[in-house]
Amino acid sequence: xxxxxxxxxxxxxxxxxxxxxxxxxxxxxxxxxxxxxxxxxxxxxxxxxxxxxxxxxxxxxxxxxxxxxxxxxxxxxxxxxxxxxxxxxxxxxxxxxxxxxxxxxxxxxxxxxxxxxxxxxxxxxxxxxxxxxxxxxxxxxxxxxxxxxxxx
Amino acid sequence: xxxxxxxxxxxxxxxxxxxxxxxxxxxxxxxxxxxxxxxxxxxxxxxxxxxxxxxxxxxxxxxxxxxxxxxxxxxxxxxxxxxxxxxxxxxxxxxxxxxxxxxxxxxxxxxxxxxxxxxxxxxxxxxxxxxxxxxxxxxxxxxxxxxxxxxx
Amino acid sequence: xxxxxxxxxxxxxxxxxxxxxxxxxxxxxxxxxxxxxxxxxxxxxxxxxxxxxxxxxxxxxxxxxxxxxxxxxxxxxxxxxxxxxxxxxxxxxxxxxxxxxxxxxxxxxxxxxxxxxxxxxxxxxxxxxxxxxxxxxxxxxxxxxxxxxxxx
Amino acid sequence: xxxxxxxxxxxxxxxxxxxxxxxxxxxxxxxxxxxxxxxxxxxxxxxxxxxxxxxxxxxxxxxxxxxxxxxxxxxxxxxxxxxxxxxxxxxxxxxxxxxxxxxxxxxxxxxxxxxxxxxxxxxxxxxxxxxxxxxxxxxxxxxxxxxxxxxx
Numbered sequence: 319x320x321x322x323x324x325x326x327x328x329x330x331x332x333x334x335x336x337x338x339x340x341x342x343x344x345x346x347x348x349x350x351x352x353x354x355x356x357x358x359x360x361x362x363x364x365x366x367x368x369x370x371x372x373x374x375x376x377x378x379x380x381x382x383x384x385x386x387x388x389x390x391x392x393x394x395x396x397x398x399x400x401x402x403x404x405x406x407x408x409x410x411x412x413x414x415x416x417x418x419x420x421x422x423x424x425x426x427x428x429x430x431x432x433x434x435x436x437x438x439x440x441x442x443x444x445x446x447x448x449x450x451x452x453x454x455x456x457x458x459x460x461x462x463x464x465x466x467x468x469x470x
Numbered sequence: 471x472x473x474x475x476x477x478x479x480x481x482x483x484x485x486x487x488x489x490x491x492x493x494x495x496x497x498x499x500x501x502x503x504x505x506x507x508x509x510x511x512x513x514x515x516x517x518x519x520x521x522x523x524x525x526x527x528x529x530x531x532x533x534x535x536x537x538x539x540x541x542x543x544x545x546x547x548x549x550x551x552x553x554x555x556x557x558x559x560x561x562x563x564x565x566x567x568x569x570x571x572x573x574x575x576x577x578x579x580x581x582x583x584x585x586x587x588x589x590x591x592x593x594x595x596x597x598x599x600x601x602x603x604x605x606x607x608x609x610x611x612x613x614x615x616x617x618x619x620x621x622x
Numbered sequence: 623x624x625x626x627x628x629x630x631x632x633x634x635x636x637x638x639x640x641x642x643x644x645x646x647x648x649x650x651x652x653x654x655x656x657x658x659x660x661x662x663x664x665x666x667x668x669x670x671x672x673x674x675x676x677x678x679x680x681x682x683x684x685x686x687x688x689x690x691x692x693x694x695x696x697x698x699x700x701x702x703x704x705x706x707x708x709x710x711x712x713x714x715x716x717x718x719x720x721x722x723x724x725x726x727x728x729x730x731x732x733x734x735x736x737x738x739x740x741x742x743x744x745x746x747x748x749x750x751x752x753x754x755x756x757x758x759x760x761x762x763x764x765x766x767x768x769x770x771x772x773x774x
Numbered sequence: 775x776x777x778x779x780x781x782x783x784x785x786x787x788x789x790x791x792x793x794x795x796x797x798x799x800x801x802x803x804x805x806x807x808x809x810x811x812x813x814x815x816x817x818x819x820x821x822x823x824x825x826x827x828x829x830x831x832x833x834x835x836x837x838x839x840x841x842x843x844x845x846x847x848x849x850x851x852x853x854x855x856x857x858x859x860x861x862x863x864x865x866x867x868x869x870x871x872x873x874x875x876x877x878x879x880x881x882x883x884x885x886x887x888x889x890x891x892x893x894x895x896x897x898x899x900x901x902x903x904x905x906x907x908x909x910x911x912x913x914x915x916x917x918x919x920x921x922x923x924x925x926x
Contacts, residue, residue, distance in 0.1 A: 337517040338526035341493065365489040367564075374490035375568045376532025383527050412519075416527045417901055418874065418922055419573045420724050422751055422768055424744045426567075439766065440728045444900045445873055445924060447726055449766075462743065462753075464726055464768070466874055466922055468901060569749055570722065570770055572876050574903055574920055576896045591918065592880045596748045597721055597772060599878055601918075614895065614905075616878055616920070618722055618770055620749060641821040642830035645797065669793040671868075678794035679839050679872045684832025716823075720831045723877045730871075 324395055324407055325349045332388070342377060344384055347433075351396040351441075354388035356381055356434040366427075373427025378452055378461045383419050385434040386448035386465030390414065393441045394469045414469050417445070421463040429454025444470045476547055476559055477501045484540070494529060496536055499585075503548040503593075506540035508533055508586040518579075525579025530604055530613045535571050537586040538600035538617035542566065545593045546621045566621050569597070573615040581606025588617075596622045628699055628711055629653050636692070646681060648688055651737075655700040655745075658692035660685055660738040670731075677731025682756055682765045687723050689738040690752035690769035694718065697745045698773045718773050721749070725767040733758025748774045780851055780863055781805050788844070798833060800840055803889075807852040807897075810844035812837055812890040822883075829883025834908055834917045839875050841890040842904035842921035846870065849897045850925045870925050873901070877919040885910025900926045 329346040332339060339345075342364065348355035358364075358381060366374025391411055398407060433453050440447035446469045451462045481498040484491060491497075494516065500507035510516075510533060518526025543563055550559060585605050592599035598621045603614045633650040636643060643649075646668065652659035662668075662685060670678025695715055702711060737757050744751035750773045755766045785802040788795060795801075798820065804811035814820075814837060822830025847867055854863060889909050896903035902925045907918045 335520050336526070337515050337520070338528060341515045342528075363489050363493045368487050368489070369564070374488070374532065375535050375571070376490060376494075376528060379531035379535065379571065379573070380526065380528025383531065412521065415578075416573075416575050417903070418575065418920075419527070419531065419571075420768065420876070421531070421568075421571045422743065422770075423568050423570065424751070439726065439763075444926075447728070447873070459743075464724065464874075466726075470900075569751070570768075572724070572920065574895065574922075576903070591878065591915075596774075599721070599880070611895075616722075616876065618878075622748075639824050640830070641819050641824070642832060645819045646832075667793050667797045672791050672793070673868070678792070678836065679875070680794060680798075680832060680836025683835035683839065683875065683877070684830065687831050687835065716825070719882075720877075720879050722879065723831070723835065724874065725835070725872075726874045727872050 324404060325392060328391065328411065338380070339384065342380060344381060346388060349388055349392055351389065351393040351438060354385055354392060354436045356385040356388065358432050360430050370426065375423060378423065378427055379419065379421045381432065381434045381452060382421055382450040382461065382463040383416055383465060385436040386450045387414065387416060387467060389436040389438050389448050390446040390467040390469055393438050393446055414467060417466040417468055419463060419465045421461055423461050425458060425460050427460050429456070429458070431455040432460070444468070476556060477544060480543065480563065490532070491536065494532060496533060498540060501540055501544055503541065503545040503590060506537055506544060506588045508537040508540065510584050512582050512584070522578065527575060530575065530579055531571065531573045533584065533586045533604060534573055534602040534613065534615040535568055535617060537588040538602045538615070539566065539568060539619060541588040541590050541600050542598040542619040542621055545590050545598055566619060569618040569620055571615060571617045573613055575613050577610060577612050579612050581608070581610070583607040584612070596620070628708060629696060632695065632715065642684070643688065646684060648685060650692060653692055653696055655693065655697040655742060658689055658696060658740045660689040660692065662736050664734050674730065679727060682727065682731055683723065683725045685736065685738045685756060686725055686754040686765065686767040687720055687769060689740040690754045690767070691718065691720060691771060693740040693742050693752050694750040694771040694773055697742050697750055718771060721770040721772055723767060723769045725765055727765050729762060729764050731764050733760070733762070735759040736764070748772070780860060781848060784847065784867065794836070795840065798836060800837060802844060805844055805848055807845065807849040807894065810841055810848060810892045812841040812844065814888050816886050816888070826882065831879060834879065834883055835875065835877045837888065837890045837908060838877055838906040838917065838919040839872055839921060841892040842906045843870065843872060843923060845892040845894050845904050846902040846923040846925055849894050849902055870923060873922040873924055875919060875921045877917055879917050881914060881916050883916050885912065885914070887911040888916070900924070
């Protein structure tokens with residue numbers, strides 16, 4: 319199985335099978351080892367500052383963590399031999415997890431649509447480090463962060 | 471107005487008026503300048519790893535961020551003159567916000583009830599730094615973190 | 623006094639008057655509010671891993687912290703009215719300081735010359751946030767980081 | 775070889791064979807898997823703020839990073855079978871390294887003697903996480919931090 323259909327399958331799993339992603343409305347819109355992307359739409363339940371209607375910092379942290387994890391997973395999957403059985407790939411991914419996360423909040427989370435992107439900075443067979451950014455639909459930078467992930 | 475009734479009022483506001491806190495079920499259970507505490511109960515919507523039923527890292531980050539913000543706000547409120555009008559206190563609080571957050575994930579988020587505690591490490595009239603921990607009902611440490619908050 | 627001669631003066635002060643910068647050999651090579659740069663040359667005293675001759679992580683952290691502080695200071699200076707007396711500028715700078723620093727180590731610190739660059743991500747009148755990178759002379763990324771600075 | 779003589783040997787190596795530790799004057803004063811300790815004495819070369827004679831933030835970062843690395847190494851060594859050959863232990867240690875470091879600066883670094891302590895928070899066979907603190911001789915907290923270390 320080549321990595322692309324596998325990534326598509328994992329992407330569906332991330333969108334549909336992870337309850338907290340559904341609760342927030344996070345959706346994988348790009349999933350590759352060089353760059354991954356997650357989007358979500360403003361809704362009243364995501365508010366952290368009621369008078370101003372801006373996003374809760376925890377929503378931002380969740381989107382950044384998910385997006386960094388995606389690019390880390392994609393780099394693991396693309397590093398495996400092409401004939402690795404899907405079950406083995408899935409098992410490998412299930413061992414991945416966030417070790418630590420830093421979020422820098424730059425501007426209040428105002429907007430209609432939010433786009434999180436992630437890039438791999440350090441890729442190893444045990445640990446991966448990703449950098450993430452969150453922009454709104456007008457390309458205003460709202461937050462950025464760094465995540466360290468266990469990948470093996 | 472002394473700080474205690476004010477803290478009780480702010481605490482109610484945090485529990486009832488912030489939509490994302492209600493979505494997750496976060497509840498302020500202690501709110502003072504030396505230590506603050508936030509609790510929540512496991513529910514299926516908070517799952518990040520479906521096969522194992524463990525908390526999403528974003529839930530953990532949200533609880534830590536909220537709890538660190540509480541202790542920062544409490545230290546601001548207790549530092550104000552006792553006769554500060556409530557409206558002025560609320561306005562001062564509304565200018566508070568997270569500058570940056572680090573979360574260290576120690577163990578998978580398994581449990582029925584989760585308790586987050588926070589302590590102030592650095593308290594200034596512009597910036598406060600808090601340390602936070604998340605344990606489950608068996609006192610297992612699940613995550614800890616540090617938050618830097620704008621407070622003035 | 624316009625900001626350029628002032629920046630040149632501060633830059634000399636950073637190179638010559640700060641003992642720990644001299645001990646390591648850190649030198650300001652670019653100093654502006656959009657990008658700042660610090661360079662240093664490999665020498666045996668900077669080694670952290672003797673058998674391999676690579677930089678100590680503390681050298682990397684020092685260079686990143688200094689470079690982030692520079693760009694934060696430059697943004698403060700350029701934000702002041704042009705006729706601000708030098709003494710007042712210096713006093714304002716002396717109140718600046720690092721609140722927190724994150725360093726991500728990407729590759730072992732091998733090289734002859736090391737170049738640290740920094741950019742401002744968040745600029746306010748109380749707190750500034752900078753992103754920094756350390757490369758060697760072959761443009762290999764060795765480390766990157768984020769610093770939060772008190773600026774007012 | 776039991777772990778104690780080995781730890782004593784590694785401790786000597788850290789004090790004498792790492793040039794940057796000697797340049798600053800960092801000395802291992804306690805080295806165990808539950809708590810490790812590093813001390814150093816104020817000297818003019820460590821100054822970061824000349825008028826006030828306070829420590830450079832890079833000195834603080836170096837001491838915290840070294841101390842966190844020590845407790846991570848000690849936990850690796852104590853986890854190995856008691857009859858592991860010293861050469862194999864040393865080889866295992868040489869693969870250890872800092873993945874990321876966060877430093878929170880609490881107070882200006884004033885003092886005569888500085889004591890850094892570290893505790894293990896997460897101990898695994900691939901990654902360890904340590905928490906560190908720096909106090910002066912009067913037990914004033916100057917900085918604290920968290921380090922994530924590759925240990926296998």
